[in-house]
Amino acid sequence: MTPKQAEILTAQMLIPFSDEPKSEAKYIVAHLAECEPSQIILSNKEISKAQIEQIVLKRRQGIPLQYILGRWWFYKSEFLVGEGVLVPRQDTETLVEAALELIRDIKAPRVCDLCSGSGCIAISIAGDRQDATVTAVEKYPAAYSYLEQNIKLNNASNVTPKLYDVLNEPFGKYNLIVCNPPYIPRGDEKELSKEVLNEPHTALFGGEDGLYFYREISKNWKQSLVSGGILAFEVGINEAAAVAEILKTNGFTNIGFKNDLIGIQRVVFGTANNV
Numbered sequence: 001m002t003p004k005q006a007e008i009l010t011a012q013m014l015i016p017f018s019d020e021p022k023s024e025a026k027y028i029v030a031h032l033a034e035c036e037p038s039q040i041i042l043s044n045k046e047i048s049k050a051q052i053e054q055i056v057l058k059r060r061q062g063i064p065l066q067y068i069l070g071r072w073w074f075y076k077s078e079f080l081v082g083e084g085v086l087v088p089r090q091d092t093e094t095l096v097e098a099a100l101e102l103i104r105d106i107k108a109p110r111v112c113d114l115c116s117g118s119g120c121i122a123i124s125i126a127g128d129r130q131d132a133t134v135t136a137v138e139k140y141p142a143a144y145s146y147l148e149q150n151i152k153l154n155n156a157s158n159v160t161p162k163l164y165d166v167l168n169e170p171f172g173k174y175n176l177i178v179c180n181p182p183y184i185p186r187g188d189e190k191e192l193s194k195e196v197l198n199e200p201h202t203a204l205f206g207g208e209d210g211l212y213f214y215r216e217i218s219k220n221w222k223q224s225l226v227s228g229g230i231l232a233f234e235v236g237i238n239e240a241a242a243v244a245e246i247l248k249t250n251g252f253t254n255i256g257f258k259n260d261l262i263g264i265q266r267v268v269f270g271t272a273n274n275v
């Protein structure tokens with residue numbers, strides 16, 4: 001069948017398994033036709049029902065669409081994704097935007113991205129600020145491999161990956177440390193979708209109350225900021241006030257917040273007054 005016919009059939013087959021069958025069908029058929037979603041109408045690649053059934057089966061099993069495509073889009077770039085790495089979320093663009101504002105007046109800023117995963121935050125900051133030097137820290141080899149691949153894919157020569165546990169000794173001196181840590185409280189597991197649970201649990205859960213990494217990182221990584229340097233976190237829904245308190249308890253001042261596109265407090269940051 002033609003890609004256009006395949007798109008209609010795929011959307012119908014996805015109805016029981018997807019909240020957005022039409023939009024997903026577009027991405028899936030573009031993937032099968034090896035074209036961009038906007039080019040489906042122009043493609044004459046033959047697509048079989050068996051190819052569609054194979055993908056719909058994966059969606060039925062809760063495999064994230066982005067893992068099936070093998071790539072996803074974040075901020076201004078494309079990122080390779082698959083099993084073992086968190087899919088970049090649109091919410092996280094708020095942290096990239098906050099970071100860019102926070103380093104706007106600093107020439108050749110030194111930035112560190114802790115818990116880097118696919119590298120979407122580090123690579124996006126580095127892409128907009130070619131004069132920045134960015135270190136991207138990730139502990140788990142499967143995610144780290146995507147980080148390395150995405151640095152190459154995006155020609156981000158100003159990003160250096162580091163396979164390292166952020167709970168170990170901190171290192172370096174930075175103007176800005178950004179971090180989107182695992183922050184889902186353990187008890188919330190039963191509320192998560194099959195798709196989310198197919199992403200690495202080491203990327204999702206931040207201890208009993210979700211705040212474990214905020215506490216550890218605020219306490220330990222403060223010494224890796226220059227005086228006046230800033231630590232900026234992405235936070236989960238309803239975590240902003242608690243994370244602001246954690247920053248204050250650890251001596252950070254000028255606590256600030258940034259909302260995401262739907263008005264949720266998504267970023268919390270504070271300044272280190274190290275001497």
Ligand SMILES: C[S@@+](CC[C@H](N)C(=O)[O-])C[C@H]1O[C@@H](n2cnc3c(N)ncnc32)[C@H](O)[C@@H]1O
Binds near residue numbers: 085086114120164167
């Ligand atoms: C919520 S994900 C964020 C990934 C990416 N920064 C993003 O925003 O899409 C958290 C990441 O932290 C990594 N991680 C978990 N524990 C870690 C640790 N102790 N040290 C370094 N990275 C860790 C996970 O593997 C995962 O990639």
